[in-house]
Amino acid sequence: MTAKALPGFRDFPPHDLALRAYIFAAWRRVATRYGFEEYDGPPLEPLDLYTSKSGDEIVGQLYNFVDKGDRPVALRPEMTPTLARMVAERANGLKKPIRWFSIPQLFRYERQQRGRLREHFQLNCDLIGEAGALADAEIIALAIDVMREFGLGAKDIRVRVSDRRALTALLQARGVTADGMYAAYQFIDKLERMSPADLERHRTTPQPYAPATADDLIAVAGLRGLSQVESAVAMLPDGAAAVAPLTETLAALDAMGLSDWIEIDFTIVRGLAYYTGTVFELFDAGKTLRAICGGGRYDTLLQSLGGVDLPALGFGMGDVVLGELLKDRGLRPEPPSAIDCFVAAVTPEDQPHVLRIAHQLRDAGIRVEYAFGQTAVGKQLKIADARGARLAVVVGPDDRATGTAQLKDLQGSTQEAVAIDALAARCHELLAG
RNA sequence: GUGCUUGUAGCUCAAUUGGUUAGAGCGCCGGAUUGUGGUUCCGGAGGUUGCGGGUUCAAUCCCCGUCAGGCACCCCA
Structure with missing residues (x-):
């Protein structure tokens, strides 16, 4: 047998497909319970759907080629641009807010590791056309309820929540300019896995986020819990407005009885540039695996991508890390019997x-x-x-x-x-x- | 793309400092059982030790390359 599956791609014999089907079924149950409707799009898209917004740099992580009609194309690495296009084309006729979900197979060309392949299925839930914080709470609650549907509890999963509006206000107060803001985000994002040598380099060489220092950013990233954030923001001129959405989101989650799951953690910023407000990630409590789920608010993306000015937020949850977690916890169900x-x-x-x-x-x-x-x-x-x-x-x-x-x-x-x-x-x- | 590490049966793992025919459990197939299953017992199939080269009288073991998995970078949709 010479022709194995390509690196990072999976065969699904019945025993493995049973787990995948179980995961998909749970995803659909919870999403539809929240009133979300399922959609899908093409797995193959024009290359510039991804490069026009993110730059040519990301071509390195794409499965792309030129088709027989000389069109540069790529296997979709994410669903959001496709979603933005579909919503933009129909925006006028759709009742807002739009609640749509999808379970696309996504592709990325990069070296695989545990929980991270070149292909995976990802639950995408997006809520479009609602700017209020109840929408943020709704999306986070949906992600939590998916965990509960698999038999996972608040002791098993941590939901780490931050908000770029509050984070930005605090960083500005420390002297970070608009130009240096993205560099500051990236520094905070990498903080947890940064070596002492790298940290020292940030302290001793000029950084784009100056005049703020690395230690300024570490202090901001170190904020935990709503009270710390609120008091840190209290002395700022627009501080109250900057934390209001986060406060309201948490209050809503508390009313749902889900506050046990939540940790305010300002090291969570997400790698993507397009997030504008709430950002969150779900991890297993032992943090032995990669993030199970990540998402946030992206109020300006549809405007820049599809030309429709609608606030939006959503999350993606992959089947690979989730599957590893269920196996580790013994929550993988027995495959159903083949016959009666x-x-x-x-x-x-x-x-x-x-x-x-x-x-x-x-x-x-x-x-x-x-x-x-x-x-x-x-x-x-x-x-x-x-x-x-x-x-x-x-x-x-x-x-x-x-x-x-x-x-x-x-x-x-x-x-x-x-x-x-x-x-x-x-x-x-x-x-x- | 970079660095480190691992690779033995379908799966989990053995095999003296390099030494004769590479073993076990589970699983699979068959039988014990010609009108009644789960347990048990017996038997069988299944390996170019990832692949290629080198050193050696001799390589699963040492060296080089390559492919694949894991870990850390890069990146994180």
Whole structure:
């Protein structure tokens, strides 16, 4: 066997597809519970959908090529530009706020690591057309409820929340100019994984965020909890306005009973330039894995991308890290049984009756298998068990003589003679019970 | 793209300082069982030790290259 899957790409044999299907089903349950409607778009897009906004730099992380019509194209690395286009084209006719979600397969060309492949599926939930803080709370609550749907609790997951409006106000007060703001964000974003040598370099060489110093930024990033943030902002001229959205978002989450999940943490800024307000990330409590989910408010992106001026926010949650977490925690569900009922023949003469019964049961919506070759009844029941069948039907000469078959409940180890015409109905009864 | 590290059966792992035919558990297939499953017992298949080269009388083991996984950078949609 020479042709393996490409690095960073996955095969999904049934056992693995079962986990993926389980994750997708939970995602859809929670998203629809919040009134979100599912959409999708093309996996292949024009290259400039991604380069026009982010610059040519990101081409290095894209799966891109020129198609047979000489069009530069790329496999989508994210869903937001596609979403922006779809919303922009229809914005006038859509009732606001728009609640849309999608489960796209996304691609990025970069070296893989645990929890990070070249391809993954990502739940994207976006709420468009609402600027108020209740929308921020709604999106964060949705992300939390997805965790709860998988059986994870506030002790398992940390939701780290920050707000760029408050962060920006504090950084400005320390002397960071508008030009230096993005550099300051990047410094704070990298703070947690920065080596002492790198930190020293930031202290001793001129930085774009001057006159603020590295230690100024560390002090701001070190703020934890709403009270610390509020008192830090209190002395600023526009301080109250800068923290108001964050305060209101937290109050709403508290009213929902979700405040146990939340940590105010100003080291969270997110790498992307386009976030304008609330930003948040979900981690496993032990922080052994990468971020499970990340999102935030991007009020100006639709304007710059699609020409429609609508506030928006959303998050993305990938299936890879989440899958690792569920496996680590023993929350991976048992794969569902393949069949409901196995039909066994006692003698070769019974085979036509097995086929007739099996087909009759399948017509009734029951998942059925039978053996292709003649083997001992015990052997056939062993197969039934291995396939996860709840029921087994055994047909032999004695049964045929009376127009019945033996119906076994493999779970309860009970058996009864049932008229062949009544089998389907009786199977449904037992399966429902 | 850079650095470090690992690579033995489908899976998890063994194999004296380099030494004869590379083993075990689980799983898979078959049998014990010709009208009744889960347990148990017996048997079987499955390996170019990731791949290629080098050193050596001899390489799973040492060296080089390459591919793949893991970790850290880069980046983080």
